[in-house]
Amino acid sequence: MSGAQRIGVIFRREFRSYFQTPLAAVFLVIFLFLAGFFAFNIGGFYDRNQADLRPFFQFHPWLYVFLVPAVSMRLWAEERRTGTIELIMTLPFGSRDLVLGKFLAAWAFTSIALALTFPMWITVSWLGDPDHGTIVVAYLASALLGGAFLAVGAFLSALTKNQVIAFVLCAVACFVLLLAGFPAVIDFLRGWAPRGVVEGLASTSALTHYESMMRGVIDLRDVLFFALVITAFLVLNVFAIDWKKSD
Amino acid sequence: MLTLGDIRKRFGATTAVDGLSLQVSAGEVFGLLGPNGAGKSTSLAIATGLLAADSGSVDLLGLGSPTNASVRSHLGLAPQEITLYAELTARENLLFFARLYGVANARRRVEELLAIVELESRANDRIGTFSGGMKRRLNLAAALVHDPKVLLLDEPTAGVDPQSRNRILELVRTLARAGKTIVYTTHYMEEAAKICDRVGIVDHGRMLDVGTVAQLVTRHGGHSAVTVSRGDQDERVLTADPVAEVTRQFAVGGVTGVRVESPDLEAVFLALTGRSLRE
Numbered sequence: 001m002s003g004a005q006r007i008g009v010i011f012r013r014e015f016r017s018y019f020q021t022p023l024a025a026v027f028l029v030i031f032l033f034l035a036g037f038f039a040f041n042i043g044g045f046y047d048r049n050q051a052d053l054r055p056f057f058q059f060h061p062w063l064y065v066f067l068v069p070a071v072s073m074r075l076w077a078e079e080r081r082t083g084t085i086e087l088i089m090t091l092p093f094g095s096r097d098l099v100l101g102k103f104l105a106a107w108a109f110t111s112i113a114l115a116l117t118f119p120m121w122i123t124v125s126w127l128g129d130p131d132h133g134t135i136v137v138a139y140l141a142s143a144l145l146g147g148a149f150l151a152v153g154a155f156l157s158a159l160t161k162n163q164v165i166a167f168v169l170c171a172v173a174c175f176v177l178l179l180a181g182f183p184a185v186i187d188f189l190r191g192w193a194p195r196g197v198v199e200g201l202a203s204t205s206a207l208t209h210y211e212s213m214m215r216g217v218i219d220l221r222d223v224l225f226f227a228l229v230i231t232a233f234l235v236l237n238v239f240a241i242d243w244k245k246s247d
Numbered sequence: 248m249l250t251l252g253d254i255r256k257r258f259g260a261t262t263a264v265d266g267l268s269l270q271v272s273a274g275e276v277f278g279l280l281g282p283n284g285a286g287k288s289t290s291l292a293i294a295t296g297l298l299a300a301d302s303g304s305v306d307l308l309g310l311g312s313p314t315n316a317s318v319r320s321h322l323g324l325a326p327q328e329i330t331l332y333a334e335l336t337a338r339e340n341l342l343f344f345a346r347l348y349g350v351a352n353a354r355r356r357v358e359e360l361l362a363i364v365e366l367e368s369r370a371n372d373r374i375g376t377f378s379g380g381m382k383r384r385l386n387l388a389a390a391l392v393h394d395p396k397v398l399l400l401d402e403p404t405a406g407v408d409p410q411s412r413n414r415i416l417e418l419v420r421t422l423a424r425a426g427k428t429i430v431y432t433t434h435y436m437e438e439a440a441k442i443c444d445r446v447g448i449v450d451h452g453r454m455l456d457v458g459t460v461a462q463l464v465t466r467h468g469g470h471s472a473v474t475v476s477r478g479d480q481d482e483r484v485l486t487a488d489p490v491a492e493v494t495r496q497f498a499v500g501g502v503t504g505v506r507v508e509s510p511d512l513e514a515v516f517l518a519l520t521g522r523s524l525r526e
């Protein structure tokens with residue numbers, strides 16, 4: 001049996017499990033409601049007289065800070081709580097496939113939530129003549145950002161049995177990952193810190209990369225940034241699982 | 248087959264396993280008998296590579312430590328807690344593990360196992376709806392999906408009804424006859440006496456003695472009690488050789504009844520630890 005097949009088996013069980021609890025429904029409703037609410041009420045979707053989805057995408061990072069931890073907190077914590085981790089850790093292969101299968105299932109789930117916002121796209125196309133390329137890239141950026149947050153959250157979920165702690169840790173970590181490039185922080189530093197530090201910090205910020213992609217340009221550095229964050233935290237996740245095992 | 252050499256494990260201030268060694272031979276049912284907290288589960292977790300011992304060695308089949316995935320594939324574990332997915336059906340649970348073990352023809356194997364543990368009629372029910380005994384049997388089936396050479400069964404009859412318990416004991420016997428090497432932990436001495444070829448008595452993380460039930464009883468059981476009745480007069484005699492005592496009593500004459508109580512594992516445990524196994 002190949003690693004890919006195993007990942008597939010793990011993916012399917014994990015993905016299905018979302019729909020066997022109210023979690024999926026609650027998550028989808030809250031995500032779709034908030035995404036719409038922010039876009040229309042705070043982003044001034046209609047008032048801008050511009051046919052694009054900027055006001056919609058611009059709130060995704062803040063939505064994800066609270067919603068992604070709700071998905072990621074249970075990834076490992078739940079297996080620890082129910083004890084199933086004991087059995088899956090005695091399977092005769094390394095934890096890499098488990099980590100990947102679970103992460104991909106969670107990512108598929110949040111990506112589906114994101115995809116379900118397509119009526120926004122239809123609406124904006126009906127109202128005006130948006131740049132569809134920009135919208136596609138923005139969707140990609142949003143999916144990548146969600147993936148990066150999930151990878152962070154999955155790692156943190158591997159460290160604790162307590163889902164509440166996993167949630168809080170993940171929310172804080174994602175917030176920090178975003179905030180590193182928050183305009184206020186950057187502007188504040190720009191006044192006195194060396195240019196290298198400011199740019200370094202801005203480039204480790206998920207927000208900077210996300211906003212750069214939201215403009216509709218695929219810059220390899222932005223994609224690489226998210227790929228790097230995801231990979232790094234998945235590797236950490238493997239270490240965390242190997243270290244804690246079923247403890 | 249499975250060797251633990253002088254393993255030690257502490258959790259903070261608690262010493263869970265304190266220099267425990269054991270050697271399980273091919274094809275035997277080895278019982279680990281000890282009260283709750285004796286260190287049985289921790290020892291099994293170390294034997295499967297789930298937990299790293301602070302010191303000591305583990306070897307499976309002469310292949311080395313089960314922390315190595317290929318060594319681990321010869322091992323089947325049925326943990327003390329039910330470790331199945333409550334939201335999946337019995338069949339889905341077994342299929343999940345069979346597929347992950349890369350079992351060829353996983354579907355057929357799963358049907359076979361469902362038959363072995365007599366759960367075919369409930370195969371499509373979510374196990375969240377199962378009784379304790381049914382979950383136990385399925386937990387055991389999950390340890391068997393890849394047909395491992397060595398089985399570690401951690402208190403497989405904990406919290407089950409008498410009927411399920413008998414089925415589980417019968418299944419363990421069948422597996423033993425089929426040539427599996429089995430480590431069976433329990434705090435029920437009747438079970439250990441019934442199904443184990445050899446028993447190790449564990450307490451406070453230490454192996455106090457190992458042997459067949461008969462050997463342990465001879466070594467530590469102490470005297471048998473012979474109660475001789477003459478009319479409505481009972482006389483109770485403690486003796487190492489009950490046969491000789493009964494013969495002697497008959498020679499004296501007038502015996503209307505005889506009862507012999509042989510020491511059992513309970514007496515062995517009491518002698519070794521000064522405590523009763525039953526708490």
Ligand SMILES: Nc1ncnc2c1ncn2[C@@H]1O[C@H](COP(=O)(O)OP(=O)(O)O)[C@@H](O)[C@H]1O
Pocket residue numbers: 247258261262263264281282283284285286287288289290
């Ligand atoms: N993960 C753990 N953390 C802290 N203490 C533990 C842990 N696992 C077991 N122990 C302690 O180690 C001792 C042995 O436990 P265990 O191996 O479960 O015994 P048994 O299976 O014989 O009942 C107990 O005192 C238990 O409280």
Ligand SMILES: [Mg+2]
Pocket residue numbers: 284287288289327401402
């Ligand atoms: Mg135990």
